[in-house]
C-alpha cells in the first residue's frame with residue numbers, strides 16, 4: 037500500500053479528516069494514571085451524565101507533527117503541551133497526566149498514523165489530545181472517572197499561496213476571560229463563548245476578534261485563540277501573562293527566538309492606543325505559527341500596518357521559527373523531538 041496513492045496532499049485544507057488509530061487511557065479520581073492503548077479511530081460511548089458533557093470538565097491541547105526536510109517526523113516542544121495539560125488538569129480538578137506518559141502517548145499515536153503526516157511543505161499532522169471527566173456525576177463536582185484521548189488529523193498548509201495579512205476587529209462588547217477564571221488553561225468551556233463574536237466579525241469582513249482585558253477594557257489580551265504581538269521602533273511587545281491569557285508555546289518560542297536575534301522584547305500590558313500606532317502587528321499560535329495583521333479596527337477607527345504587506349520583523353520571525361520546525365535551520369534551542377517511526381512502505 038503506497039501512501040502516495042491514498043492521500044491527495046494538495047487538496048488538503050485546515051479541516052477534519054479521520055485517521056487510522058487513536059489513543060485512550062482512563063483513570064479513576066484518586067488513582068494514578070496507567071498508560072493507555074491504541075484503538076481504531078471511531079466514535080466513543082459516554083454517559084449522558086458525564087462531567088464533561090454537563091459541566092465542561094474538559095481540556096484540550098493542539099500540536100503538530102511535521103515531516104522534516106531530513107525525512108523524519110518531528111514534534112515541536114511537546115513537553116510544553118504536556119506540562120500545560122497538567123496545569124489545566126489541576127485547575128479543573130482532574131488528575132494530571134504525567135508528562136512522560138503524555139509524550140509516550142503522543143509518539144505512539146503519531147507513529148501509528150505516520151502515513152498521514154504530509155510531505156514537507158504540504159501541511160502537518162495536527163494532534164489533538166483531550167482530557168475529559170467521563171464519569172457520571174449529578175452534582176457540580178469533579179467526575180469519578182477521567183479519559184485521556186489523542187486523535188490526529190492531517191491538515192494542509194495554513195497559508196496556501198503565501199502569508200496574507202489579516203484584518204481584525206476589537207470587540208467592545210465581549211471579553212474572553214476574567215481574573216481568577218480559566219483563561220490561562222485550554223479549558224473547553226472557554227471556546228464556545230467566542231464563536232458567535234468571531235462569526236459576527238467574519239460576516240463583517242474581519243478574520244477575527246481582538247479581545248481587550250475584562251477589567252479596564254484597554255489592554256490587548258488575545259486574537260481569537262492566538263497570542264498577540266506588535267513591533268514599535270524595532271522593539272517587540274506582547275501582553276504579559278497575567279492569568280487571563282493562554283500561555284502559548286508559539287508565543288514563548290517567538291520571545292526566546294527574538295531575544296536570541298538581539299531584539300528587545302517587552303512583556304507588559306499592551307494598550308490598544310499604543311497598538312494603533314505600532315509599526316507591525318502579528319498573532320501567534322500552533323495552527324498558523326505567525327499571522328501578519330494588516331489592519332485593526334475599533335469602532336469606526338481603522339489602522340493599517342505596513343501598507344497591508346507582511347512586516348520585515350514578522351517575516352524574519354516566521355521564517356526562523358518555521359525553519360527550526362522543519363529542520364531547515366539547526367535546532368539551537370533543543371526544541372525538536374524526533375518521533376521514532378519504523379517506516380513501512382508495503383504491508
Ligand SMILES: *Cc1c(COP(=O)(O)O)cnc(C)c1O
Nearest residue numbers: 261262263282284285286321322
Ligand atoms: C492554544 C491557544 C493559543 C496558542 O497556543 P500555542 O501553544 O502557541 O498553540 C493562544 N491563545 C489561546 C486562547 C489558545 O487556546
